[in-house]
Amino acid sequence: MQDRSGLALQVANGHLRLLDQSQLPHAETWLAVADVDTLIEAIHALRVRGAPMIAIASALLVASRVEQGDDRRAIFQAIARLRAARPTAVNLMHAMDGLAADLDTADWQRSVVQAAETLTDTDRALCDAIGDYGAALVGYGERLLTHCNTGALATAGIGTAAGVIRRAHEQGKAIEVWVDETRPLLQGGRLTAWEFGKLGVPYTLIADNMAAAMMAAGRVDRVIVGADRIAANGDFANKIGTYGLAVLAKYHNIPFAVAAPHTTLDPACASGDDIPIEQRSAAEVRGVNNAAGELCWAPADARVANPAFDVTPASLITHWILDTGVFGIDDVAAGVLKSGGRAFP
């Protein structure tokens, strides 16, 4: 593999390193990822996260294992184990299925390495295209609201929803951004705030439950979020809290956009009902555990529900911002998502 580097990803001399996002913004710690166990633990602990990024990191690790001389059977097993590491996000499954298919080619080692490199480089281009298409939607002076982290930490490029926001900022549109903290794992408060701070994008951090009041006060012009999986009918799964924002945006007549690469589309998934939702540990809701420290503020025996994702129905979505263009409900009804966003038939 050639050397590569991004905000949260490095390949040097064939070795993969990931920025440990669980340590941000307190510490920028890089994690050497040389085996499947390390990466699966990193995915579960959200050291690496974001639907595109976990697919890319997994593919690059597989390529690295190929270069280290693992045999075809070991690579097959690595692919199968990584494929199951995050059930909701579909990019990972797509990427692993692609690599598995490459195992059947004559020169499988070279095919797998090339596929991983192509996936990484393509993701950058997809992010740029999403950013360009999405930023064209954003008007001068708009106050945008986003959820979770969908920036350079979540992709190999500038990001999806956060990439749109960044691009609009770079175009001089004088935007401002509401960043909600995204409990329980605080990807907004820890990661998006950190990224926007580095980029100089003007943002204001709020607790998740403040978004409605900001909308009622007329202080939100547009909501833009990312996706972990988009079904054929336009429904999509994303970080818990996304669905509530979509309902609130609808009620306040605020446009609500989802931004994602076509690799997040799942034409085999008819609707959001078919997307499995990962349940996570009670400890995450009873308190926090991140680089700032670990606290449990609720009763230690508190019963907890902790779905990591929710599903937003197509009826609440104004714009699907893909790398192939911006689509509305009529395009979705006509089947654009089934054909990979039209330009990828």
Place this chain on the structure above:
Amino acid sequence: MQDRSGLALQVANGHLRLLDQSQLPHAETWLAVADVDTLIEAIHALRVRGAPMIAIASALLVASRVEQGDDRRAIFQAIARLRAARPTAVNLMHAMDGLAADLDTADWQRSVVQAAETLTDTDRALCDAIGDYGAALVGYGERLLTHCNTGALATAGIGTAAGVIRRAHEQGKAIEVWVDETRPLLQGGRLTAWEFGKLGVPYTLIADNMAAAMMAAGRVDRVIVGADRIAANGDFANKIGTYGLAVLAKYHNIPFAVAAPHTTLDPACASGDDIPIEQRSAAEVRGVNNAAGELCWAPADARVANPAFDVTPASLITHWILDTGVFGIDDVAAGVLKSGGRAFP
């Protein structure tokens, strides 16, 4: 003053002590409150909280100062300073205005002490009445959702919204409760979870942004919340996040009730637009600071918005549960809230 005790309030030998709610559920620490400065700090730091409770604690402190021999001028100043300690909640203002009027009576010392005692004892009865009226609304097996803390910690009695829930539980209605954590100060996760745990009320703790997904899944039958001030037209101010829950409940056709004593009514306030909203410190949103510990997980320079309350319009409310009965939008339109809930004309 006679001795009195409640879950978070004690009067013994004329001295006031309050349970320091900022330390719950980790430690049950009692705070001696002998002067105005201590109580104002306790209100600002939410050591004592809940619209009825801060009014009662303030009145009892004033009574205690009277018994300690403070002169009329000092008592007048104490009342004026306490009145301004929490701008959104109206109970405190009503209580302080009542005491200030008592200063004009001949036997003002006795009047003030009696008024403080009556306020405390009456609040218990008001809570019982709210609980009885509200519990009658709740059907067998309902899954209720509540926000913030409105229980025995927030009043001198069983509470308001949480009192309704407790009463329905005691009536054997086999209810279950979604307790949202209520960022940033976590009154749900720290206080309501603790109270319900002690009472044996079956509850499940969720992050604020999970309520919408639970509603969409058909797992919420009713929302019941408290209030800091109810305007004449039925709009009310309550802990930030209440308004969003009301919009979500409306969207999912889930009944949404506000429960409060008539002391929370503000007939002089025409609508929610006239209720001032307290803004709190950025540090509360950048992290947490409670008995479990202090953490800042966001960038230390993150710009933050932190409104402590929001306003829910009457149009989103199904039931106003007062100590005088349960009212609907027609009753409110007919002016029931202007006359203190009908039974208090």
